Amino acid sequence: MSSETVTIIDDATGKKVQLPLLSPTSGPKTIDISTLYKELGYFTYDPGFMSTASCSSAITFLDGQKGVLQYRGYPIEQLAEQSSYLEVCFILINDKLPSRQELVDFVNEVTNHTMLHEALKRFYSGFRRDAHPMAIMVGVVGALAAFYHDHMDIQNPEHRRITALRLIAKIPTIAAWSYRYAMGKPFIYPNNSMSYTENFLNMMFSMPSEVYHPDPLLAKALDLILILHADHEQNASTATVRLAGSSGANPFAAVAAGIAALWGPAHGGANEAVIRMLMDINESGKSLQSFVDRAKDKDDSFRLMGFGHRVYKNYDPRAKLIRKICHQLLGDMESTGEQKKLLETAMALEKVALEDDYFVKRNLYPNVDFYYGIIFLAMGIPMNMFTVILSMARTIGWITQWTEMVSDENYKIGRPRQLYTGPIDLEYIPMDKR
Numbered sequence: 001m002s003s004e005t006v007t008i009i010d011d012a013t014g015k016k017v018q019l020p021l022l023s024p025t026s027g028p029k030t031i032d033i034s035t036l037y038k039e040l041g042y043f044t045y046d047p048g049f050m051s052t053a054s055c056s057s058a059i060t061f062l063d064g065q066k067g068v069l070q071y072r073g074y075p076i077e078q079l080a081e082q083s084s085y086l087e088v089c090f091i092l093i094n095d096k097l098p099s100r101q102e103l104v105d106f107v108n109e110v111t112n113h114t115m116l117h118e119a120l121k122r123f124y125s126g127f128r129r130d131a132h133p134m135a136i137m138v139g140v141v142g143a144l145a146a147f148y149h150d151h152m153d154i155q156n157p158e159h160r161r162i163t164a165l166r167l168i169a170k171i172p173t174i175a176a177w178s179y180r181y182a183m184g185k186p187f188i189y190p191n192n193s194m195s196y197t198e199n200f201l202n203m204m205f206s207m208p209s210e211v212y213h214p215d216p217l218l219a220k221a222l223d224l225i226l227i228l229h230a231d232h233e234q235n236a237s238t239a240t241v242r243l244a245g246s247s248g249a250n251p252f253a254a255v256a257a258g259i260a261a262l263w264g265p266a267h268g269g270a271n272e273a274v275i276r277m278l279m280d281i282n283e284s285g286k287s288l289q290s291f292v293d294r295a296k297d298k299d300d301s302f303r304l305m306g307f308g309h310r311v312y313k314n315y316d317p318r319a320k321l322i323r324k325i326c327h328q329l330l331g332d333m334e335s336t337g338e339q340k341k342l343l344e345t346a347m348a349l350e351k352v353a354l355e356d357d358y359f360v361k362r363n364l365y366p367n368v369d370f371y372y373g374i375i376f377l378a379m380g381i382p383m384n385m386f387t388v389i390l391s392m393a394r395t396i397g398w399i400t401q402w403t404e405m406v407s408d409e410n411y412k413i414g415r416p417r418q419l420y421t422g423p424i425d426l427e428y429i430p431m432d433k434r
């Protein structure tokens with residue numbers, strides 16, 4: 001630990017407290033305030049975690065000013081170019097590059113766990129036909145806890161490893177079935193002779209009555225999208241998984257909590273909102289500037305969806321890569337006139353916004369959600385499945401972060417404090433006297 005400190009002086013009492021200043025491998029130095037309450041009797045206040053590191057972690061590095069994202073030290077651009085999603089899963093969970101044999105063994109192990117317990121199938125029929133697939137995801141992934149609970153010891157590294165494998169393996173099956181159920185189509189079982197993403201596309205789109213060959217171009221594009229979303233350090237859903245898991249809760253239940261957090265439009269749900277916005281723009285016949293003006297108007301709740309990020313104050317590196325894939329894919333595919341129009345609108349909107357003083361001053365750039373919905377539409381994936389696929393990709397990040405937390409012998413249950421602003425010491429008035 002560094003010997004640097006920061007001194008806090010209490011103006012009221014003159015008492016001085018020296019707090020350790022921690023140095024990360026990279027990124028801002030961090031004041032360790034854990035003794036502050038003991039020393040001064042004060043809490044710190046930081047709603048939305050604007051300046052607070054909620055944990056230490058060696059998994060994902062993100063520099064929002066420079067637009068850098070790295071998993072276990074490997075830049076996202078290199079992984080996107082040269083790796084595969086399952087290799088990225090291996091790297092995240094094992095903290096090393098696999099040898100050729102290790103990767104083969106890992107892929108085989110994941111492939112062996114793709115089936116769901118038959119009883120889990122019955123959970124789907126409990127949902128209304130029009131249930132949002134994310135609601136189904138929360139329910140069914142949470143239900144996995146019921147299947148793997150009694151014989152699971154979260155302190156046992158082998159149990160943790162198997163849990164990670166099970167989650168990565170089963171999540172495409174759960175995700176595809178949430179779509180099939182809503183469509184009233186039969187569930188397609190995993191096909192272990194296919195690659196991870198081919199198998200997902202097969203479970204999404206094939207019919208028992210027809211031959212279906214997943215398009216390798218789409219499978220490759222999907223693999224890339226999964227790589228780009230595999231982890232993103234302490235965002236709302238990951239922090240939720242850590243907090244839920246910190247009580248010693250079942251990891252499947254903790255991951256279900258993460259899926260619930262991801263669903264919101266300020267987080268993973270933004271991709272759906274981006275497409276709706278682009279469609280609205282195209283249908284309205286109004287100028288792009290008029291939408292940008294609305295986004296700037298504080299009396300209007302409209303925001304440019306897919307713009308801005310809590311951490312990135314530069315171009316989101318994932319958005320750059322996704323924009324590239326989007327161009328390649330739409331260029332290579334036929335009959336995507338509608339998606340091409342959406343892409344053109346997205347690019348024109350990006351240009352107008354990036355030249356606007358409001359966006360420039362606030363460092364608002366396109367984020368990861370801005371372009372990938374267009375790719376999904378081109379793949380035939382409906383809008384309500386966008387966030388489901390994101391949750392599929394992020395499952396490895398969540399379980400790796402959970403594993404890191406519970407492997408640390410000194411981890412504590414997460415228990416934030418509060419700045420109470422409600423009434424105190426009121427006198428209860430019996431019902432007949434009110």
Ligand code: CMC
Nearest residue numbers: 266267268270295303304305306307308309310362367369
């Ligand atoms: N359109 C218009 N103004 C915006 C936007 C936007 N998309 N994003 C931020 N601003 C303004 C905001 O009004 C504020 O202005 P002022 O300083 O005058 O009050 C300033 O920029 C800072 O924004 P903030 O809301 O305080 O920043 P935040 O870090 O709390 O919010 C955000 C980040 C992503 C929730 C926000 O930028 C947003 O709502 N974006 C649109 C939704 C979106 O695309 N979400 C996906 C996030 S990336 C995927 C993920 O990581 O999950």
